[in-house]
Amino acid sequence: MNFMRALPGSRLAVHAVEPPGHDLQERTPTKGQTMSTSSPAPLLDLELRAGGPAAVRVDAGGDPIGWMTGHRDSVRAVVVEHGAVLVRGLGVADAAGLAGLVQALGVALMPEREAFAPRQDLADGVYSSTKWPANQPMCMHHELSYALEFPGLMAFGCVVAPDEDGATGVADAAEVLAALPDELVDRFERDGWLLSRSYNEEIGASWAEAFGSEDRGAVEDYCRAHAIAFRWDPDGGLRTRQRRSAVVRHPVTGRRCWFNQVAFLNQWTLAPEIREYLVEVYGEDGLPFNTRFGNGDPIGEDVVELLNDVYTARTARQPWQAGDLLLVDNIRCAHSREPYTGPREVLVGMADPVRLADCAPTVDLTTEVTF
Numbered sequence: 001m002n003f004m005r006a007l008p009g010s011r012l013a014v015h016a017v018e019p020p021g022h023d024l025q026e027r028t029p030t031k032g033q034t035m036s037t038s039s040p041a042p043l044l045d046l047e048l049r050a051g052g053p054a055a056v057r058v059d060a061g062g063d064p065i066g067w068m069t070g071h072r073d074s075v076r077a078v079v080v081e082h083g084a085v086l087v088r089g090l091g092v093a094d095a096a097g098l099a100g101l102v103q104a105l106g107v108a109l110m111p112e113r114e115a116f117a118p119r120q121d122l123a124d125g126v127y128s129s130t131k132w133p134a135n136q137p138m139c140m141h142h143e144l145s146y147a148l149e150f151p152g153l154m155a156f157g158c159v160v161a162p163d164e165d166g167a168t169g170v171a172d173a174a175e176v177l178a179a180l181p182d183e184l185v186d187r188f189e190r191d192g193w194l195l196s197r198s199y200n201e202e203i204g205a206s207w208a209e210a211f212g213s214e215d216r217g218a219v220e221d222y223c224r225a226h227a228i229a230f231r232w233d234p235d236g237g238l239r240t241r242q243r244r245s246a247v248v249r250h251p252v253t254g255r256r257c258w259f260n261q262v263a264f265l266n267q268w269t270l271a272p273e274i275r276e277y278l279v280e281v282y283g284e285d286g287l288p289f290n291t292r293f294g295n296g297d298p299i300g301e302d303v304v305e306l307l308n309d310v311y312t313a314r315t316a317r318q319p320w321q322a323g324d325l326l327l328v329d330n331i332r333c334a335h336s337r338e339p340y341t342g343p344r345e346v347l348v349g350m351a352d353p354v355r356l357a358d359c360a361p362t363v364d365l366t367t368e369v370t371f
């Protein structure tokens with residue numbers, strides 16, 4: 001199979017190459033990710049700079065969907081090669097515009113399940129950004145890395161750029177993995193990571209919002225089908241626990257990636273005053289979300305700090321301009337959101353669903369998880 005690949009350099013041509021054979025072991029191409037090379041892909045004038053994602057400035061001649069349709073193989077090849085690309089010049093203005101560009105890429109949008117904070121479902125599988133305080137960062141994470149099926153591609157479209165800051169950062173998950181201490185990686189590969197959630201009516205998404213149903217039975221069925229242990233509280237709240245792989249293989253490149261939300265959803269990533277407040281109100285076992293080692297052991301503040309520091313050192317960022325499109329390979333790259341001031345409207349499309357089972361998980365889902 002041929003894959004499209006961009007060569008390193010400041011201005012790049014895109015051409016077809018055969019990926020190295022040793023990378024192909026355990027690789028299972030995911031539906032929608034196989035790329036046609038039957039006709040030469042148009043060239044992309046790619047800009048690469050240290051500290052920023054790959055970027056391309058395009059003149060779509062008033063037809064962004066037509067441009068994307070004609071350049072789909074090249075754009076997807078750049079995402080495979082670099083993990084993310086900022087496309088400037090397509091004039092993303094609303095949810096329908098973002099959905100159209102994703103569809104022009106030839107990948108399917110998917111609904112979000114198990115959200116940790118509410119979003120507005122705008123149209124066609126495109127959502128508002130997660131409601132999260134503007135002055136608090138959203139640290140690096142991979143979208144829905146705790147689900148059994150997650151987006152292979154994230155598409156962010158900037159409708160209103162913030163006055164200051166508020167970039168969506170990206171970090172290469174293969175580089176993050178390589179930078180972590182061997183013992184820590186070994187432990188997470190062996191035990192996986194555990195996500196515990198406690199749904200209430202005040203903080204984050206309610207269980208009905210997260211599971212898309214107000215029917216308790218439907219939620220229980222979903223949990224059983226998706227390897228999620230659950231327990232109802234007497235007050236109607238819901239607690240869940242799920243154990244997942246912390247390291248996976250990319251389904252297209254075979255590259256090992258640090259793929260999880262161990263740090264982002266851990267109590268030690270919260271601002272100290274917020275953590276103290278939540279622990280006081282809900283208790284350490286009742287936090288809206290928290291992460292542990294897969295065997296249930298707590299993760300120390302030092303480990304969470306190390307993970308966030310490794311992400312920070314590898315963060316590539318480019319300030320938003322209205323109309324920008326940022327495509328992120330959700331397995332290869334983590335993403336973040338910086339604090340900001342002023343209005344900010346960045347829409348999100350989750351696309352190209354990938355099954356955890358196709359990513360060589362290291363953790364057995366049939367092992368029982370208890371509270």
Ligand SMILES: [Fe+2]
Nearest residue numbers: 141142143335
């Ligand atoms: Fe996200």
